[in-house]
Amino acid sequence: TASLGKDHPATALSEANYASVLILQEKIDDAYGLLVHAMEVQERILGPGHPEIAVSYQGIGDVWAARKGYATALEWYEKALTLRKLAFGEHHLETAKILDAMGTAYFKLKKYDEALDLSLKALKVREALLGPDNIVTATSYYNVALIYEKRKKYKDALGYYQKSLLVEDRVRGEGHVLTKQTRAAVNRLEDLVRG
DSSP, rough: OOOOTTOOOOOOOHHHHHHHHHHTTHHHHHHHHHHHHHHHHHHHHHOOTTTTTTHHHHHHHHHHHHTTTTHHHHHHHHHHHHHHHHOOSSSSSSHOOOOOOOOHHHTTTTTTHHHHHHHHHHHHHHHHHTTSSSSOOOOOOOHHHHHHHTTTTTHHHHHHHHHHHHHHHHOOOTTTTTHHHHHHHHHHHHHHHHH
16 A cells, blocks of 8 residues: 555455455454455456456455355355456366355355355366365365255265365364364264164
């Protein structure tokens, strides 16, 4: 801001990236203000179809998801996805990130078919680019498992939870809260599948 000014595209991108940290800290209103400003600067200076604006669009979608406004979040994710596909194509980690966010939003709306379709697309990209032993890929395994479990396809869900757990044990460790959560899901579903 000091060097380039508050209305420079580089400043706007920094604002959008900083907003993603604020969302993780649950400072949703602060994040939203930064994202709206960043988007306005980017659209005015770079043009509405510029790939950098996808960061702001996705961030605004994340704000709406944090506020449990999943239908509105999906509208923003769609805008971000369009720009990501134009800039990077279908087979890119940034595209997969948006597909995953959309899958989660559909899951929260209990639209499990749409959620599964998008989550599997994100998983396919992550497996191809990162491999099956990456923690980001493991997150996709977990998300797919959740959807299968909600659809009462317990055997499929168990398989994906187990894939996630293998990576989580190695990367996060057995004592990590998320690893424990996945292990609990594996144990619960093993009983259902055997029972």
